[in-house]
Amino acid sequence: MRPNLRKTIVAGFAGTVVMTAMMYRVAPMMLGRPMDVAASLGGMFGGSWAMGMLMHLINGSIIFPLVFAYVLYRALPGEPWLKGMLWGLVLWFVSQAVVTPMMGGGIFSARSGGVMAVIASLMAHAVYGVLLGAVAGAPDGAARQVHAAR
Secondary structure, eight states, X not given: OOOOHHHHHHHHHHHHHHHHHIIIIIHHHHHSSOOOHHHHHHHHTTOOHHHHHHHHHHIIIIIHHHXXXXXXXXXXXXXXXXXXXXXXXXXXXXXXXXXXXXXTSOGGGTTTTHHHHHHHHHHHHHHHHHHHHHHHTSXXXXXXXXXXXX
């Protein structure tokens, strides 16, 4: 089984909204300032905050969910929420090992909040993945009835 396209996009968007809210609302409690991913992404490509937010939304709502659904879903172990969380953890690792250094934050946020930033990012990516997997991998109406009858 593979998640359907509509649910996958909706799940990616929902996960991105929650993750973004965590970065702007929860991270300040941990770091004393928000994790402004939109400003960082926008600055990395010479664009504006709005361009960075658009890139963040496209990645989280379309690109990463489609990779999850069409490339990784069958290969990852466990229930849908666990598959999603594992994908979220892969995305976290790539963000901390590759993307954050490219944005000037250093490897594993060494120059942008250190351990607390790494933990905040880990939590946000895990929540994103769980939401993505749980919503995208939930059985459709007819499939849910067949699954419940078993």
